[in-house]
Amino acid sequence: MDLSFTPEEQAFREEVRRFLEQRLPASLRRHVLEGLHAPAADTVEWQRLLHRQGWGGPSWPTEHGGTGWDPVRQYIFEEECAAAGAPRLLPFGLKMVGPVIMRFGNEAQRRRFLPRILSGEDWWCQGYSEPEAGSDLASLRTRADRQGDHYLVNGQKTWITLAQHADWIFCLVRTDHAARPQAGISFLLIDMKTPGVTVRPIVMLDGGHEINEVWFEDVAVPVENLVGEENKGWTYAKFLLGHERANIAGIGSSKRELERLKRIAAAELKHGRSLAEDPFFAARLAQVEIDLMALEITNLRVLSAEAEQRTPGPEASLLKIKGSEIQQALAELMMQAVGPYALPFRVEALDGGFQGEPVGPAHAAPLAATYCNLRKTTIYGGSNEIQKNIIAQLILGL
Amino acid sequence: MHFNLTEEQRALADTVQRFLAQQYGFEARRKILRSPEGWSREIWGKLAELGLLGLQVPPEHGGMAPAAIETMLTLEAMGRALLVEPYLASAVLGSALVGALGSPAQREALLPAMAEGRRIVVPAHGEAGARHDLSRVATVARRGGAGWVLSGRKAVVVHAPAADLLLVSARTSGAVDDQQGISVFAVPPGSPGVRLIPYPLIDGQRGADVVLTEVSLPADALLGAEGAALTALEAAWDLGVAALCAEAVGVLQATLDATTEYTRTRKQFGGPIARFQALQHRMADMLMSVEQARSMSYLAAMVATSDDLRERRRKLSAAKVVVGQACRFVGQQAVQLHGGMGVTDELAVSHGFKRLMAIEASLGDTEHHLERFITESR
């Protein structure tokens, strides 16, 4: 056993760091490091910059235009990007539909869709959940009925992240109503500009707009947009969910947020002294830092298993649960660190260009909203309760 | 020993609950929140008619103080309805401070008008560097002309934009954290040199920073003896803690009820999600948390005005710790058990969650009260 990175891996880390220093624009960096709302344009700009460097697909194999990095390099890359304040890359194309198309799509689909994900030309969103199909995804009802050379899609998806910016949505739809729930589902790619597609915003508890309802009314989707075989969509979806969970631990961004928490604590006062020196606060901060340290090692264990070609197993559930809890704990501590100044809630102050009169320290402005917003992390991507069911059933065999 | 209410107390609780159930539903409240002022004068008038604005006002000024249990019952009902009007700010903290510090003339000028709903009087005490320390006051008042001149900045004054009168604490002597040397002044918000920077708070209520630049006040703007206001401020804040605990219990119960109801009706995997034992146990934990908070809100109401300072501080801080922890746990789990619906603005649950957040952070957060409990137990 050896927990240190090899000289090659360290050299790689240096290379990434240099790139970030030179090429990551300060405006993008600032939105992330200060916890402000990053506009959609930041995400696209960053994807394009990476693409120009040849790094548009950090987790993709070279045959599809990716970097071909092994899991450890991917991890180093993500960690450095997060630390530098790079916008989060959209997972929907790179980590979800991309790998599904590579594995189960046909050659035409690969040529048509994959390059546009790498270049940032296409913004994808994920159309799985429905009002009556959340944790119980297999009960989904959006239907696609074959009519000659196309499917006619009708139904409603909900909670769709950033669908308001999306060019494409990948959907689970029901193509066989007689089969048992999992057996009648297909994986369909739908152009958001097709007539009959409607996006309606859902206002979240922090006042933000990042999720949407997506409605389909007699939407004609060419049969060539079916991925793999009809009625095999559940298999592809399960393949994809494994990927989604493995990347949900967010170690890199939690490390960055831990540093932000430390900066805030050093700047805040309690009884006239730095909050960082307060034993109550220091103990709670240390606890989160320690939890994160343990999770990082667990994450590396899972990665090295992956590097040895063992497929990501149900351990991903552990990463998801602990990762989301740590994200929430950090947000909670940051909010508590600023005392009464956590309460003012000025949505406009969360945009990078805010020119109004500040109240309280600038670092306090986004904290309550972030705390509220991050309640989502234990709900989405398979809720933490569902993840525990998976651990109980698949790891413990109960 | 008993936990029974009198006939009158039960009737009061019924009246308040019925009034709020009829006039302060979720949609009515949403409309109020979206109005320019963010609270309703009409509702305020009705609270006055019901006698609720006089619960901290002595009978000789038109109120019914002391009324610890009535206050508790009222705030619990208000918590259930997520009331956003400046009740805690003016009818509890403001009235208590005027009652404790005001001269007979000042009391007569303010308290009846407050009880009748004609004037809203809001303390402006907290400051940026103070966090939750009551004695840390950097705003200064010096003698000038025939009266006083105030300069400084008050932070996150809840409901300052609604105030007809601010009760501003300022240092008339001593170092920034001295116990002695803090005085309270009546400051009309329209006075030259007073500037409010208003904003909504996370729970939808309104607040402001109050910037004071060489504000000239007459001699009789001072409430109480010069430099000796800390005791009264602390007493008012302690009364406020008891009130907040009671309000929290109302929000907590409503939030728990909404969650059990939701899990009974929400169906996944072929039946209601309430049948999953993982969720049943979670809700059992939530119930225990609410009941412990309720017990402590009773204790808080009973000791809120006690003369035994040490006991008062210990027990109120203990109550705020138990309640604060319940606010966090129950609030978070209620959202969690609602799944995606929990993080939308659409259901009451997220509004309750945010009010619980604000309650935990107000009048001393959990950590502050844990620390005060330790200090007072030594």
Ligand SMILES: Cc1cc2nc3c(=O)[nH]c(=O)nc-3n(C[C@H](O)[C@H](O)[C@H](O)COP(=O)(O)OP(=O)(O)OC[C@H]3O[C@@H](n4cnc5c(N)ncnc54)[C@H](O)[C@@H]3O)c2cc1C
């Ligand atoms: C911010 C956000 C973004 C999202 N983005 C997307 C997206 O882009 N695309 C997409 O398709 N979906 C998205 N989702 C949907 C997400 O995947 C679902 O919210 C999630 O699967 C839970 O489903 P639900 O909301 O219907 O809750 P429910 O399934 O109704 O669950 C409610 C509660 O019951 C619990 N529960 C359910 N079943 C069990 C069980 N068997 N045992 C124990 N407890 C159980 C849950 O854990 C939860 O606490 C998003 C959700 C959120 C909040």
